[in-house]
Amino acid sequence: MADKCDLCLLGLIILSSLLTGTSGVDDHVFISSGENVRLSCNNALSDCKSKTTWFYYNSFSHSAVVELIKLGIMKKDIERHERLSLESDCSLNIKNVTEEDYGSYTCRQYVNGQKQGTDARVSLHVLHVSVSPSSSSSSSSSSSQTEISPGRSVTLSCQLYLYTGLSCDDLVSSEGFELLWVNQTGVDLKTDSRYQILSSSYQYHCFIITLTTTLLNEDNNREWRCQLTHRNQLKTSVRYTVKYSGEKTVLEEPHNVSNTKVYQYH
Structure with a gap:
């Protein structure tokens, strides 16, 4: 048993030396x-x-x-x-x-x-948006198009896969990270009663913010954006644009709205 524990400790030391430089x-x-x-x-x-x-x-x-x-x-x-x-x-x-x-x-x-x-x-760290109901013909969630009938409810889930040693609660309270759903002009959709916005998080690796609404006729070409901010500065963003085609509604695949941002924090 002692030998086994020694091997486990050695593995942790090797892993630590690999992932922890002196920079x-x-x-x-x-x-x-x-x-x-x-x-x-x-x-x-x-x-x-x-x-x-x-x-x-x-x-x-x-x-x-x-x-x-x-x-x-x-x-x-x-x-x-x-x-x-x-x-x-x-x-x-x-x-x-x-x-x-x-x-x-x-x-x-x-x-x-x-x-x-x-x-x-x-x-x-990766920002990812998925939509439900999902398309049964899509090959992957990142490149799928989802077809739904007008008048049906749709839910967009925006998830930040965040790799850090801090918990999500710490990142919100001490580091100032935030996920928001906004409209084309940048207005927070939480201020509009037609949208249901819910936030949740896992303990260590990601945030989730969902947007649920029922599509209206005037939603054709309407854009919704999920954006990640750090201390009120935009880091990256993904948008979904509603397109009406015949009797069906197509939610276009996500597009990155801003360039990749790189920053350092202690």
Whole structure:
């Protein structure tokens, strides 16, 4: 039993050394699902491609560190390897981001098998919107179109997959994060009685805010936006636009409204 505990402790020490560099501050990148994102490797050496290894870890869905790229070579046994690429400056590109991509990314440099410098860490947070009733013919939630009949109720769920060691309550009270549903002019839809807005959160990794309403004839071309703010500054946003086509209503796929925002906090 003691040997087993020693092995567990050793595993935790290795994991901690992998994910915790000495730079002290992570980069935090916010992106909407369906967009492309570039994660910077701030510790890159010259001619870095053959020296760079990228790791991924998500304590909420993975029990072990995943090696995405080893010394510049893509790991082909990774399910999402076709969406990943390594740039000449050793930044990591992720195409068509999904909510499953959120987590902690670590860039490490090696020379002759020896680790060089400090690790560059990036925490990726993903804003994702889904709609119900869902389309049975859609291939994925991030690229689906949902057809419903006019007059029916529709619910849009906006979810922030947030990777951090703080609880959601702490992030709201101390860090000032907020999710809002707004109209085309930026007015908070909580002020309009025709919309039901509900907020909830899991303990550590995400917020959810839902919008429920019954579609009206005048909703054709109406836009609703879910936006993430940090201390009243917009970080990223996703919009849904209602389009009437014949006797059916089509909710268009989400679009990122703002550019990717990167910031640092202690």
